Amino acid sequence: MLTINKKIVCLVCLLGLLFCWTCSSANILTTKHNLSVEGVGSIRADSENRVCIFCHTPHHATSVDPLWSRTMSSAVYNLYGSTTLVAQPGQPTGTSRLCLSCHDGTIAIGMLGGGSEMIDMAGGISTLPLGASHLETDLSDDHPISIAYDSNLVMLRDDLIDPMSLPNEIRLENGGLLQCTSCHNPHKDPHGMFLVLSQQFSALCLACHDEAGWSVSTHATEVSLADSGCQNCHQSHAAPGPQHLLKGALEEQTCISSCHNSAGSGSDIQTPINEFYRHPVEYANGVHVVGEDPDTAEKHVECVDCHSPHRVNHANAPLDSAPEISGRLTGVSGITAEGLFVNEASYEYEICYKCHAGNDFVGQVTPLRIISTTNESLRFDSGNPSFHPVEAKGKNLNVPSLRPEYASYTEDSQIYCSDCHGSESSNKATGGTGADGPHGSIYPHILIAQYEQDRLIPYAFSNYALCFRCHDPDALFTPGVTTFGKGVNSSHRTHVIGFDIPCSVCHDPHGVPSDLGGNEINNLHLINFDLRFMDADAVYNSADKSCTVSCHNQGGMTPGYHSYK
Numbered sequence: 001m002l003t004i005n006k007k008i009v010c011l012v013c014l015l016g017l018l019f020c021w022t023c024s025s026a027n028i029l030t031t032k033h034n035l036s037v038e039g040v041g042s043i044r045a046d047s048e049n050r051v052c053i054f055c056h057t058p059h060h061a062t063s064v065d066p067l068w069s070r071t072m073s074s075a076v077y078n079l080y081g082s083t084t085l086v087a088q089p090g091q092p093t094g095t096s097r098l099c100l101s102c103h104d105g106t107i108a109i110g111m112l113g114g115g116s117e118m119i120d121m122a123g124g125i126s127t128l129p130l131g132a133s134h135l136e137t138d139l140s141d142d143h144p145i146s147i148a149y150d151s152n153l154v155m156l157r158d159d160l161i162d163p164m165s166l167p168n169e170i171r172l173e174n175g176g177l178l179q180c181t182s183c184h185n186p187h188k189d190p191h192g193m194f195l196v197l198s199q200q201f202s203a204l205c206l207a208c209h210d211e212a213g214w215s216v217s218t219h220a221t222e223v224s225l226a227d228s229g230c231q232n233c234h235q236s237h238a239a240p241g242p243q244h245l246l247k248g249a250l251e252e253q254t255c256i257s258s259c260h261n262s263a264g265s266g267s268d269i270q271t272p273i274n275e276f277y278r279h280p281v282e283y284a285n286g287v288h289v290v291g292e293d294p295d296t297a298e299k300h301v302e303c304v305d306c307h308s309p310h311r312v313n314h315a316n317a318p319l320d321s322a323p324e325i326s327g328r329l330t331g332v333s334g335i336t337a338e339g340l341f342v343n344e345a346s347y348e349y350e351i352c353y354k355c356h357a358g359n360d361f362v363g364q365v366t367p368l369r370i371i372s373t374t375n376e377s378l379r380f381d382s383g384n385p386s387f388h389p390v391e392a393k394g395k396n397l398n399v400p401s402l403r404p405e406y407a408s409y410t411e412d413s414q415i416y417c418s419d420c421h422g423s424e425s426s427n428k429a430t431g432g433t434g435a436d437g438p439h440g441s442i443y444p445h446i447l448i449a450q451y452e453q454d455r456l457i458p459y460a461f462s463n464y465a466l467c468f469r470c471h472d473p474d475a476l477f478t479p480g481v482t483t484f485g486k487g488v489n490s491s492h493r494t495h496v497i498g499f500d501i502p503c504s505v506c507h508d509p510h511g512v513p514s515d516l517g518g519n520e521i522n523n524l525h526l527i528n529f530d531l532r533f534m535d536a537d538a539v540y541n542s543a544d545k546s547c548t549v550s551c552h553n554q555g556g557m558t559p560g561y562h563s564y565k
């Protein structure tokens, strides 16, 4: 009884609507869903002139509402899934199944249910031809549907609008289910693609999604990006990167392919990330997980490990007040100096410590020094006898070689990891047009400038350009100015210029961990000998201002006791 009543009510509605639509401009007749012989799209009937019949019929309707005329698909669908999805979508239900009775491409467009005859389509078309509108039975690359969008879900996901506050255009089936018809209205097409809201400025997506920091993000505000918004990176259907509906099949491609390349509108990251020494974003695909515990994650690195695509902005960029992050690094998780996980890093080094502290993503240290570890958090610890001032101000109150006039560094300064690790063509390195950041470099260890450390080599300024960005070579080589000297000699001059010895043979660029035996006698002033040049029993004595070095592994250096007092 109930169904019959409902059908009658619907029929009345149907006729009412039909009447209404004949006088409305935004009506189905001018859309691709007018599949009658008079239709405007390329897919239309051979001779059938009724419009509604492809989907509804007052006679011989199937048992499906609203007076559905079509045979339903019996396909079993692959469903959307991701590491962050809270709702557990099952097989499609409700109106989504109505749409899929054409759009999964398994049922002929003219195939009506209830024993009706098949409607012939022009050009002999049967099922929906392959193309964008043919969604297939694989829905794993489509926006999730047939899920309950309720207050429960919003409690578990703080990036969704409360369903009570959705704009009127957004319809949830039976008051709570997200279906195809939440985004599309099959009868009206005022915004294109039968969408219920415009895609401009991400209006449709933002009706339901509330990504923190989005409104001030460069990706939302930059003139060339604002209009397409979310769609710059996401695709609602047939997304090449199914998880999170990304436009790139590999994570980094979403960023690089359309924007961050030499021809794109964003800074060129493709060039540095393909340098010989680089952060290998191509190394692992599908391993990075939103909110992962970096200490137990498998080795990987992705753009999104250092940047939040929804939040990046220009605030305080480029990095210039160490160790504070800039807007480009905002909203990214990190590991603090104390080893604690934080959802939002405050300091650049905290982002690096996700992968260069407690875990072992680098695996081995080169060069091996008397005290060696891949745990950079131990090396930069402010409790160490000496360290470059990344986590905290340095210990040495007298570093005469610092170049205040040139780079405004003093004993009070702190520096970034990316003051030493970056691209050689970056703005920071050369004042050039290349992108800042430790993406890749022609120099080993992704160093921002040349740093010879593997062999004895006749002195040239360029060999140690890295150190000379902040330390004045004239000061280092002038007796009486540098602290490494004896009487009228500068021992830096004697060693570096006289004996071709690179800085790295004596100095550790990071710091010497007290946890691993670093101490105030042997390891002040970043002294930590390179074992390729020195034997393990080489001793530096800062109190005595002397070195006792035994057999040398490479020629040119005299064994014995040297004092530079």
Ligand code: HEC
Binding pocket: 010, 013, 014, 015, 017, 018, 021, 028, 033, 034, 035, 051, 052, 053, 054, 055, 056, 066, 095, 098, 099, 181, 185, 186, 187
């Ligand atoms: C391409 C398929 C298709 C065509 C053609 C179509 N409809 Fe629909 N119609 C649907 C779907 C799917 C629903 C259910 C989802 C919804 O409410 O949007 C629906 C729902 C309806 C409803 C119920 C509305 C409601 O809000 O519950 C009415 C009335 C209706 N259609 C009338 C018509 C009329 C009249 C025509 C012909 C002018 C027509 N439809 C053509 C697919 C179609």
Ligand code: HEC
Binding pocket: 032, 033, 035, 041, 042, 043, 054, 055, 095, 098, 099, 100, 101, 102, 103, 109, 128, 131, 133, 180, 181, 184, 185, 186, 192, 193, 194
């Ligand atoms: C009777 C079959 C049929 C049903 C049912 C149907 N569609 Fe379509 N739809 C089509 C055809 C045919 C096209 C045109 C495809 C083309 O031109 O390649 C189309 C096109 C579209 C387009 C693309 C419009 C454009 O401008 O390119 C969207 C979006 C769409 N349909 C959504 C839906 C949704 C949502 C539903 C369910 C509410 C639905 N369709 C139900 C047959 C159907």
Ligand code: HEC
Binding pocket: 096, 099, 100, 103, 132, 133, 134, 135, 143, 144, 145, 179, 180, 181, 182, 183, 184, 193, 195, 199, 204, 236, 237
């Ligand atoms: C969360 C919103 C949302 C949901 C849910 C959704 N779509 Fe779409 N759909 C879109 C948007 C946005 C576009 C336009 C994409 C573009 O402009 O490239 C689109 C485009 C389409 C197209 C045109 C093909 C294309 O990719 O250009 C079809 C067909 C379509 N949708 C059908 C469906 C069907 C069928 C369902 C349910 C199974 C569905 N949509 C669910 C948002 C949605």
Ligand code: HEC
Binding pocket: 081, 082, 083, 084, 085, 086, 087, 088, 143, 144, 147, 149, 153, 157, 160, 170, 178, 182, 183, 204, 205, 206, 207, 208, 209, 230, 231, 234, 235, 236, 243, 244, 245
């Ligand atoms: C009608 C409301 C609605 C609209 C409109 C909408 N979404 Fe969604 N979206 C949701 C809901 C609800 C979920 C499921 C969240 C969950 O269960 O964790 C979701 C899931 C997603 C996911 C997968 C999230 C995950 O954790 O795997 C992505 C990506 C996404 N939406 C992007 C978009 C984009 C891009 C648009 C605009 C084209 C859009 N959405 C429009 C409601 C919507």
Ligand code: HEC
Binding pocket: 084, 159, 202, 205, 206, 209, 210, 211, 214, 219, 229, 230, 231, 232, 233, 234, 244, 246, 254, 288, 289, 290, 304, 309, 310
């Ligand atoms: C610049 C590219 C870009 C833009 C623009 C963008 N996203 Fe994303 N989005 C991503 C990437 C990349 C991921 C995957 C993040 C990860 O793996 O850490 C993602 C993940 C998501 C997720 C699921 C994971 C999560 O963080 O919960 C949702 C939902 C989402 N985006 C929605 C949106 C919406 C809505 C918009 C527009 C308001 C948008 N995105 C704009 C790149 C982008």
Ligand code: HEC
Binding pocket: 385, 386, 387, 388, 389, 393, 394, 395, 396, 397, 398, 399, 402, 409, 410, 411, 412, 413, 414, 415, 416, 419, 420, 451, 466, 467, 468, 469, 470, 471, 503, 504, 507, 509, 524, 525, 526
């Ligand atoms: C971005 C600027 C910067 C770069 C590049 C740099 N340094 Fe330093 N360095 C500093 C600052 C600032 C201090 C002062 C720390 C202090 O007061 O303890 C310092 C201090 C030192 C010290 C003295 C540490 C102590 O505890 O006595 C040594 C040795 C040193 N640097 C060596 C080097 C070497 C070798 C290189 C090249 C690999 C280098 N530095 C590159 C900024 C830099």
Ligand code: HEC
Binding pocket: 349, 352, 353, 356, 362, 364, 365, 366, 367, 373, 374, 376, 380, 388, 390, 415, 416, 417, 418, 419, 420, 421, 445, 447, 451, 453, 504, 508, 509, 510
């Ligand atoms: C003063 C310049 C400088 C700063 C600042 C600096 N590095 Fe380095 N880094 C180097 C040099 C030079 C090497 C080459 C290895 C060596 O000489 O011991 C290196 C090597 C590395 C390596 C390779 C593995 C290893 O341990 O040898 C990693 C990883 C690394 N640095 C990460 C970092 C991180 C993370 C930071 C910030 C917390 C940082 N670096 C700060 C100069 C620097």
Ligand code: HEC
Binding pocket: 252, 255, 256, 260, 266, 267, 269, 273, 279, 281, 301, 302, 303, 304, 305, 306, 307, 316, 317, 318, 319, 326, 327, 328, 329, 418, 427, 434, 435, 436, 437, 438, 439
């Ligand atoms: C290891 C961490 C890390 C990874 C991985 C990484 N970046 Fe960066 N990126 C940075 C840092 C640090 C900066 C410098 C920020 C500043 O100076 O404000 C930066 C800067 C940038 C900039 C601005 C550069 C400029 O000068 O205009 C863009 C754009 C960028 N990154 C995109 C990407 C893309 C795309 C990827 C993936 C292919 C990526 N990044 C991978 C750390 C990273």
Ligand code: HEC
Binding pocket: 278, 279, 280, 299, 300, 301, 302, 305, 306, 348, 349, 351, 352, 353, 354, 355, 356, 361, 362, 363, 417, 418, 421, 438, 444, 445, 446
């Ligand atoms: C999500 C993980 C991740 C983050 C975050 C990360 N790195 Fe890396 N880093 C890697 C991986 C993986 C490698 C390649 C290791 C290998 O294959 O030897 C690498 C390599 C390096 C190297 C070259 C090491 C060598 O042996 O020469 C340097 C230097 C480096 N990273 C510095 C940084 C700095 C500085 C930061 C912070 C701005 C940072 N990394 C953040 C994962 C990460």
Ligand code: HEC
Binding pocket: 398, 399, 400, 401, 402, 464, 467, 468, 471, 475, 476, 481, 482, 483, 484, 485, 492, 495, 496, 501, 502, 503, 504, 505, 506, 507, 525, 527, 542, 545
């Ligand atoms: C043979 C070992 C050795 C070599 C090679 C060496 N140093 Fe040193 N350096 C020292 C010692 C020892 C001290 C500590 C002097 C003191 O204060 O007693 C020192 C101190 C420093 C200081 C802090 C004092 C100051 O003058 O500012 C800096 C900076 C420095 N070295 C940079 C460099 C650079 C850059 C190179 C390469 C161009 C280099 N050193 C090569 C042994 C060496």
